[in-house]
Amino acid sequence: MRVLILGGDGYLGWPTAMYLSSQGNEVCVVDNYFRRFACVEKDVPSLFDTPNLFERARHWQEVSGKEIMVRIGSVADYPFLLDVFHEFKPDAVVHYAEQPSAPYSMLGHSEARFTLENNLLSTLNVAYAVKETDPSIHIVKLGTMGEYGTPNIDIEEGFIDIEHKGRKDRLLFPRQAGSLYHTTKIQDTDLLYFYVRVWGLRVTDLMQGPVYGIFTEEMGGDEDLFTVFNYDEIFGTVLNRFIVQAVAGVPLTVYGKGGQTRGYLNIKDTLQCVGLAIAHPARKGEMKIYNQFTETFSVNDLANAVQRAGKDVGIDVEIKSVPNPRVELEDHYYNPVHTGLLDLGLEPTLLTNNIVAKMLESVIRRKDEIRRDIIQPKTQWN
Template sequence: MTILLTGADGYMGWPTLLKLAKEFPNERIVGVDNFGRRRWVEEIGSVSAVPIASMEDRVKAAHEKGLTNISFIYGDLVDRDFVLELVSVFKPRAIVHLAAQPSAPYSEINGERANYTQHNNTQSTRNLLWALKELNALDTLFIETTTTGVYGQPGFPIPEGYVEVERKGQRDTIIFPGMAGSWYHMSKCHDVNNLWLANSKWKLPIIDLRTAIVYGTSTPETQEDPRFATRFDFDFYFGTVVNRFVAQALAGFPITVYGKGDLKRPMIGLQDAVNSTVAAVKRGTDGKFEIFNQTSGPVSIQEVANAIQKIAGEMGVEVEVEHLPNPRVEKEEHQMVMENDRFIQELLPDIHVDIEAGIRDTLESLLPYKDVLSAYKDRFIPEQLLAKVAAR
């Protein structure tokens, strides 16, 4: 039996690969990646704060630690022939699809990157879905981490994927319409529609994990060996808001809150994101299309900044918080109330990381890399805002 995980070299992908290998010791866990994240971060002039080993060294370390069921295949999921061969050879009982260009800011640098993001992300997903269809493997469980960003910013509580609609006396339940705020998020709206189509036409069992903002540096699995460390991005393009704010604090750079900071966003710690993704593999769907809001709860951007300032202060690190003009088109006071009862009950009954504990752990974990963060502090915010920070 084989479980295939795409995006195995990524921030969340590598810890998930390790967790899968531990949870399913009698199954082969095959990771796939084309090392795109390493190239994209280098392209925008940044690095991972935490040094990461080559995939060759990672797999070697895993085997030394007894995780001999891990394998890795280099390849590009945009290549249809590669995907067909991959699925044909390994015949996975489950595919955990984490591979994507995941950055909204990167997707909006210019039209070329917008096109690249949407082609890369949607083509990869379609290739995997059609490989399962054409190879008569429609009993394979397909799990994808999409994003809570597909919901946009509606002015009412967001359901877990489906919404009841009443029109002219008629009622129906439909998938929540995609209202993305970036070209990246729109690529995931397209993925959701393709997942729905594959399930409705072929009865392919699918779990769509609408992943929130993920933060943190490690999981219990990545802490077992230095070669197991996962990447930590802190730049404007690839660093999530919590991770970027922590990095700013340690680099002596002001925490840059866009606008008022009242905006609330769904978040989840890295360990909880990994645990719940692995729990989905254990679940199965009986031919259904299930959607879960993969979040432990909403936190405002200002609350994140305040918590970092407080905890850093307790560690002897003085931190300033500055409010800058918001470069993004968004409702600055939107609370993004999101239902997640089914997710918590069925995939994450035990939350291991709350926001303050996660911030404290991240600050402590990154202390040895303060010099790296300081050296790349010009990558924290867009260039047009750097002058504003320097002038204050």
């Protein structure tokens, strides 16, 4: 297949590009380097330096013999995006190209405005580019489990059957975001669902939980193929942050009571899930929604897992509750359904002691490069 990956320079985008390329697909990646610029602007570097997309694609071709086409530009720039669609003629488009950080979206008005404009405009442009060039192109969109929030009922996979005053309907599951970033993801879902109903587009919306992990098979230990790895309070996700904190000798920053529970997955499973979504496309006028995670953990569970694995690699890990900068429930019911991707064949990579220990060992080799000053949470929700 011909797969266009929007946001192909990112934490998930680049590993996805290599994964789909290694499976024999023709791959084109698009990125405007927003994430790289934002990390420079906010002074929150990745633990690993990553070559730019052209260098990465050249190196990938040397080691795999397979070509990945690169186009640099913004998905929010419609004429540019349309040119890419006309040139590459994708069968499927994977849309990762968004501002993905909840804290970034809460920094202030300019970051909030950027998040809103960038995320909604990029999604609108993808819908239009598909309609203009070939409405049969399957859109695989990355949403987030954070769209649902933490309701006091079980979370279904995208839709819920409701009986109200004697009548029945199947509607989008109620959404309740915990940050402006998550609000834009809800609006993306609404936008795409609207065009699915009106134009008959084919969309799969993946409600993904926080991702952890450093390595995928395609990297094979080759540092020039590594993906960006942030551990700061803006772009780092919780388990990746805990791993670096443990190695740096900083007490793990549990926000408040630490009972916040979410569905997590290994970066290797993100690739599997996206691959499965592409292989089982939505029909014309259908919006498929999958809850994309493999296991649920509370923040305390994750901190304890890192502390346990720390013992195996000779690190004494301290855990400390810090005042919660976010507005969120710290103790709540959480039971989301996640059978859709398992039914398609997802083989989960579970968070074993061994996996945590391996992550710790990889970071230990970079211990001297860790910036301790970017670890503590600073961005307040109110």
